[in-house]
Amino acid sequence: MEANNSQTGGGSSVHEINDKVILVQVFVSVFLCINVLLIITFFMKDSFYTTTRYILFAVTLLSDCLFLLMTDILLIFSYFRFAIQMWLCLIVYTVLSLYTFVTPVTLTAMTLERYVAICMPLRHAELCCTRSTMHCILIIHGLSSVPCIVVLSIFFASVTHSFYTQGRICSVEIFIHHRWQSHLRSAISQFYFLIMVILIVFSYVKIVKVAKAASGEDKKSSWKGLRTVILHGFQLLLCLIQLWCPFIEAAVLQINLMLFINVRYFNYITFILAPRCLSPLIYGLRDEMFFHALKYYALCGLYKKPLGLF
Template sequence: MAYNNSTQTNGAPVLLRKLNYIFIVVQILIAFFLYLNCLLITTFFKKGAFRRSMRYILFAYTLTSDCLYLLVTNVLLIMSLFDIFMQIWICILLLIVVSVYTFVFPLALTMMTLERYVAICMPMQHGALCTPRNALHCILIINAISSIPISISLSIYWASVPLSIYMEGRICSMEMLIIHRWQSHYWSAITQLYFVIMFVIVVFCYVQIGKAARKASGETKKSSGKGLRTVLLHGFQLILCLTRLWCPLVEAAIMRYDIILYSNVRYANYIIFTLAPRCLSSLVYGLRDKAFFLMLKYYAVFGLCYKSHPVLAD
């Protein structure tokens, strides 16, 4: 973000006030989401019943990855805003975290959707398939798949630049790793491939759960309906966070013509496509789940408003 360039224009004071206002709003939102996520993670570790459920293990992993992703992206946003340079080797380490956890989030959502599909459409197999051990295997698979795009990009970068460049200082951004023009096409292609696969899986689960909900009755119908709404929310989150993968291309095109519009679009993209889908994670499981929400309220007020600790089966 060209902070120095903007201060040289006639409208610099107005632009700076606007950027400061948006910057403060973004920091407040990040602080709130980090606080809420930490409460949810604390709630998860306080009860053994949560740690034995695949859905809650994946949920806790998603929250943890969200916290790390928000912290690193916020640091990069601040450094970009104030034109703070960073040695390239440090920047690469941060970009690895950003890239991996950019893909971890939608993949974890897809895995959580599959868990709901098994729970509702294959209830007899749910206990055998959705175990804590399998949840950990899923997390390893998610990380492995998420590491593929950045691994290929880094291999190309290491083969294309001299070793001396790693000690140079630059403004850290993902565009720094693009050496050849075709690399942007590669990134776009692999993003679309991931999107298509995950979107097909979510749609399939939604259709199958919808069929199960229509056939069910009583408590089973109620549970299926809730699962259907959960999958729908996951689909919405998936669209938001995958749209974020195309934002750098749009931002780079806008920056060439209008720096003020670029600043506004960059902040808007960050709030809508980075903060919003991760906020919904807390809503989908943390606040809509009665057992989890009961424990969350207790720890949020440090138990001051409760005569006794909420009782949940361990």
Template sequence: MDEQIMAVQVLIAVFLSINIVLLTTFFMKEIFYTTMRYIFFATTLMSDCLILVLTDAMLLQVYFNLKIPVGLCCFLTILSILYTLVTPFTLTAMSLERYVAICMPLRHAELCSPRSTLNCILIIHGLSSLPSIITFVIVFASAPLSFYQQNTVCILKIFTFHKWKNELLAAINQFYFISMCITVIYCYVQIMKVAKTASGEDKKSVWKGIKTVALHAFQLLLCLIQLWCPFIENAVFEINRKAYTIIRYFNYVVFYLASRCLSPLVYGLRDESFYLALKHYALLGFRGKRCFH
């Protein structure tokens, strides 16, 4: 198991390094931080960086059985629940942006302005915060004062005082899951309709948009499976602590790390403008200078 933990640390270090390079590139050109799809891309990168650091810290303290104050655990868990949802919501918004760009090109500038982007990000964070707010309203109403004065291994299970809370959160997550899936499928179908009537360069651009939405859909599926991981882990925790550690590790690698390594692929490498800028800055402006300009 020590080798597996070390492997996770290496993967996280690699993903964080790549994301930092991508974020640096994002802030180097005005066109990126004034365009909706690139702002959403940067939002997913920052969300992914934060969730990787948070969940890795929680994974390590569970593995080594390290106890931390309940107050700190509350804070880490709130952030973890929040940013687990920010990425899938942002991916859904990115699919909608591609739908507007391809199916409603004349209104794209109006609907996808920087102001609209900021409003979307606020809405995304508002929706993402709902499960964490519900969780800790219930905790604060149910937990005795002595609960906050102890040290504990930080897992979501310690905040379960009522079984119906898990059922309520499961219902919310299921609603989110269905809503996101319907939105992405709708965008894909509408873009496909445009692809059938497009021609020349337009057709090439539309098919690229279709591939982008398809990648978003796959990444979204992996992210949404994360919503069910805590409930599976809690059920296993009641049966076997060793099995819980193994399943938690598996879920973390497959549904946290794997899903978040796709963001650099979708926009960091597939988007020509961003790729040229990335190549330019990654090579310090030497070898990539000609193609960047």
């Protein structure tokens, strides 16, 4: 009787999961189309790729596109139980692990850029020039690669050469062979979380002080910068909660398989898709210059260009 109930529940669950997978495809397709349009807009105007905040914005868009595309492919492979060679899974994991951190670290850098622009306006041109931005992007990717390097170094020391030729369903759990590896990975994530939260709060407090002391146009600009920092903070929080998801899912898996599937789906929508759709909102719609450029290119030049923006 229990077995029959399980099979019945499993059949309805498969149908439910199928609906969810289709819904994810719709969300991912919409976000990718929006991000691609924003990227095209970025490269169509010279002033965008010579300005620090727009360059960093483009980095988040490219990072999000790659991350969403690869996680969606893994989701489909996992749903259809499609096994791939471990060496290929290793490459996929390396890229995903890197870009899991690239977005939140870049958001932190964008927050610091707003802090410099508002609290240190006389040094903004010096500190946020194109050359410094290129160095910043290298630093961002260097910092983001540290957790991946640590996990993979332990993994390489733990497996034999034959492991790389095996075919398995690709997931992050494959690279965690011992409980202490999970604890180490968690500790690194929490350290990054702490540092980024401190920088966000520091920038917020400093901008608040400047906003209260400013007047006229400066005050308006300062409060706008403050709202941008708040949105970055919320987006960053969602991205960083994503770093905790594997540990929550591992604990839930020990309780119930279907609960684990539902929790993983919720985490994917809330902490992977949602924060990556906030980037177009923060700079694609709230930024006046970028919004007018986006509207102009989206309408194939039919939108009248405001004077001074093009």
